[in-house]
Amino acid sequence: MITRPFSRAFAIAALGLWVVTVGGLGGPFSVGLAAAEGTREIPASWMASWQEPPLADWPLQIVHGLTPRRVGVDAVEQILQQPLREIQTDEGMGYYLRRGRGGIVCNVSFRDYLESEEAWKVLVEAVNVCSRLGMPVWIYDERGYPSGAAGGLVLRHHPEVEALVLARDPEDPREFFLRPAFEHTHAANNYHAVRRYINLLDDRATQYFIELTHEAYYQRLKDHFGKTIVAFFTDEPSLMAVNLGPIPEPARSRVPIQDPPDPNVKRLPTVPWGYDLAECYQKRYGQDLVAVRKSLFEGDTAEDIRVRRQFWSLVADLVAERYFGQIRQWCRQRGVASSGHNLAEESVLLHVPLYGNGLKALAYMDIPGLDMLSSRPQVVANIGWMTAALPLSAALLEGGRRVMTEVSDFSEKMFGTGPVSLAEMQATAAWQAAWGVTEFTLYYSPEDRSVEDNWQYGQFVGRLNAVLKPAMPVPEVALYYPIYDLWAYYRPVAERPTNESQPPQVGKLLNSFYRLGRALQRRQIPFVLVDHEYLAKARPVGERLVIGKVSLSAVVLPSGVELPPEADNILTQFAAKGGKVVKDRAEEPLTPNTIRDLLAPEFQLHPASDEICLGRFVRDGRTILVLVNVGQNPWEGFLTVAGKPEWSLLDPHTGTVMSKQAEGERLPLRLERYQTLLLVH
Numbered sequence: 001m002i003t004r005p006f007s008r009a010f011a012i013a014a015l016g017l018w019v020v021t022v023g024g025l026g027g028p029f030s031v032g033l034a035a036a037e038g039t040r041e042i043p044a045s046w047m048a049s050w051q052e053p054p055l056a057d058w059p060l061q062i063v064h065g066l067t068p069r070r071v072g073v074d075a076v077e078q079i080l081q082q083p084l085r086e087i088q089t090d091e092g093m094g095y096y097l098r099r100g101r102g103g104i105v106c107n108v109s110f111r112d113y114l115e116s117e118e119a120w121k122v123l124v125e126a127v128n129v130c131s132r133l134g135m136p137v138w139i140y141d142e143r144g145y146p147s148g149a150a151g152g153l154v155l156r157h158h159p160e161v162e163a164l165v166l167a168r169d170p171e172d173p174r175e176f177f178l179r180p181a182f183e184h185t186h187a188a189n190n191y192h193a194v195r196r197y198i199n200l201l202d203d204r205a206t207q208y209f210i211e212l213t214h215e216a217y218y219q220r221l222k223d224h225f226g227k228t229i230v231a232f233f234t235d236e237p238s239l240m241a242v243n244l245g246p247i248p249e250p251a252r253s254r255v256p257i258q259d260p261p262d263p264n265v266k267r268l269p270t271v272p273w274g275y276d277l278a279e280c281y282q283k284r285y286g287q288d289l290v291a292v293r294k295s296l297f298e299g300d301t302a303e304d305i306r307v308r309r310q311f312w313s314l315v316a317d318l319v320a321e322r323y324f325g326q327i328r329q330w331c332r333q334r335g336v337a338s339s340g341h342n343l344a345e346e347s348v349l350l351h352v353p354l355y356g357n358g359l360k361a362l363a364y365m366d367i368p369g370l371d372m373l374s375s376r377p378q379v380v381a382n383i384g385w386m387t388a389a390l391p392l393s394a395a396l397l398e399g400g401r402r403v404m405t406e407v408s409d410f411s412e413k414m415f416g417t418g419p420v421s422l423a424e425m426q427a428t429a430a431w432q433a434a435w436g437v438t439e440f441t442l443y444y445s446p447e448d449r450s451v452e453d454n455w456q457y458g459q460f461v462g463r464l465n466a467v468l469k470p471a472m473p474v475p476e477v478a479l480y481y482p483i484y485d486l487w488a489y490y491r492p493v494a495e496r497p498t499n500e501s502q503p504p505q506v507g508k509l510l511n512s513f514y515r516l517g518r519a520l521q522r523r524q525i526p527f528v529l530v531d532h533e534y535l536a537k538a539r540p541v542g543e544r545l546v547i548g549k550v551s552l553s554a555v556v557l558p559s560g561v562e563l564p565p566e567a568d569n570i571l572t573q574f575a576a577k578g579g580k581v582v583k584d585r586a587e588e589p590l591t592p593n594t595i596r597d598l599l600a601p602e603f604q605l606h607p608a609s610d611e612i613c614l615g616r617f618v619r620d621g622r623t624i625l626v627l628v629n630v631g632q633n634p635w636e637g638f639l640t641v642a643g644k645p646e647w648s649l650l651d652p653h654t655g656t657v658m659s660k661q662a663e664g665e666r667l668p669l670r671l672e673r674y675q676t677l678l679l680v681h
Contacts, residue, residue: 402469
């Protein structure tokens with residue numbers, strides 16, 4: 001392991017006598033937390049990690065092109081002999097360490113992917129170096145993305161497992177027919193390569209993918225599994241059963257064409273299909289799917305709705321079990337975690353044709369994740385809450401904790417407004433940490449900013465994780481994820497689905513859902529998403545509703561939802577015992593202030609602000625709050641802290657710590673532009 005400098009401050013913290021000089025929070029002064037009368041001492045172990053975050057808490061750089069220079073076998077001894085902050089070498093892993101990266105996400109070279117022994121040797125040496133340096137390694141499981149194709153090798157050997165859809169064309173004599181899901185799909189419209197794709201409904205396809213990819217890594221690196229190699233990263237797999245539209249020019253013309261699309265393939269409404277899908281449908285529901293397939297595309301009768309709900313429920317289960325579940329099982333058997341993120345996380349409507357149920361797909365990962373392509377804090381907070389809420393919910397509802405992000409300023413650089421500043425990167429990171437993110441994998445280019453800025457970012461993330469990673473998020477509210485209703489209403493269309501292309505119920509439902517999510521975030525009310533299946537498994541305990549590691553005091557329902565009997569029964573019991581069930585109504589929509597008044601959260605900001613994000617955690621019986629100002633203007637006011645007068649304020653920007661006493665029920669605070677504070681009681 002890399003050694004750390006043993007400073008005087010570190011020694012004092014180890015004795016439980018933490019004394020720091022504080023600046024930027026009302027002026028420089030010294031505070032002795034352990035000695036201050038009436039305060040609760042922050043444990044020395046917390047402070048030790050805060051002062052010197054371990055490498056596992058720092059972000060990981062995604063590195064697709066490992067070269068001998070970026071392996072740096074000869075630089076290992078030089079790095080081991082220096083404290084982390086004093087590393088000067090840019091050889092090998094020293095390049096990443098002195099830029100604030102604690103580890104890497106890597107893969108065997110994309111050139112001659114999985115088939116070059118020379119490339120495997122480079123990767124093995126890189127992992128050996130990371131092992132000696134104590135740097136964690138994640139394996140990226142694809143040549144680019146979307147994951148599952150093994151760079152095209154799966155379909156080269158097994159063309160029968162290509163993604164498949166049932167298409168409908170009233171102008172064709174057949175009307176309904178099967179065809180590969182390639183043209184007009186994400187497989188043919190992404191930023192990496194135009195290539196054919198596997199079928200996530202096909203258990204054989206995932207098995208072949210694992211054999212070609214995961215097993216190849218295991219055979220060469222098995223001694224590092226569960227030690228240096230801690231996780232596998234799967235990137236945007238999907239059913240390919242929908243037209244998402246082309247990516248913009250000039251990027252589109254630069255994407256390599258591995259499999260030429262057929263220009264004669266017509267844009268048509270489609271639904272996913274698999275070799276045994278009709279058989280599985282018959283076995284589960286006792287009905288011939290082919291005989292009722294028209295209901296998948298149209299119809300408003302009770303029978304049409306029943307068929308659609310049955311179909312998409314089955315699709316969701318098969319995707320979760322046959323792709324995500326099969327990979328998770330393989331990873332667990334070898335001592336590593338499965339991780340990654342979905343496609344189009346921000347669109348619940350697209351979750352239907354891409355996964356059946358996006359929340360369920362993520363719940364079959366050990367470390368569910370998100371993709372954050374922007375690093376403008378205001379943009380991230382306004383449109384990214386859905387992207388962050390999904391993996392946090394999947395983790396907590398399944399009894400887990402860890403959440404991954406793939407974060408970058410891709411959007412800003414794509415449209416000529418990036419790279420973003422260090423302050424924006426830090427605010428984006430803190431916002432994600434408030435949403436429960438623990439694993440930061442980066443597509444930020446280290447070359448876009450100075451060595452010092454890179455270091456400051458890495459240290460900032462390390463400090464956040466030092467306090468929050470061992471803590472448990474405490475969302476007390478659930479927002480209902482209306483996938484059950486979308487199964488009933490969703491209509492396949494030839495172009496990209498929009499609210500306008502769907503029945504009117506869809507637009508009303510989703511407008512309510514997104515408005516409620518934004519309102520909860522804007523009034524600093526941490527929440528999770530729950531679907532009908534999780535509600536049906538919930539346990540009313542007194543005035544609480546318990547699901548996994550979540551204990552809820554309230555459930556918020558979008559306008560127009562129809563709960564299945566099992567979920568409705570649980571909510572009825574919950575309400576009868578005093579739990580809060582808050583329903584949005586089209587005729588009287590809930591506003592942010594109305595939601596705050598109805599839910600009466602313990603911690604409230606005054607004056608109210610749409611640009612302050614709050615995350616709530618508990619660790620060793622202590623309350624931790626994360627406050628992030630994603631706005632460009634300072635905020636000043638107070639936080640209600642009923643029954644909790646003494647607080648410690650930790651600043652991850654500077655590493656400083658101070659004690660703060662509430663004035664009655666009010667804790668005075670000031671947050672500068674893009675500032676983050678951790679409050680510990």
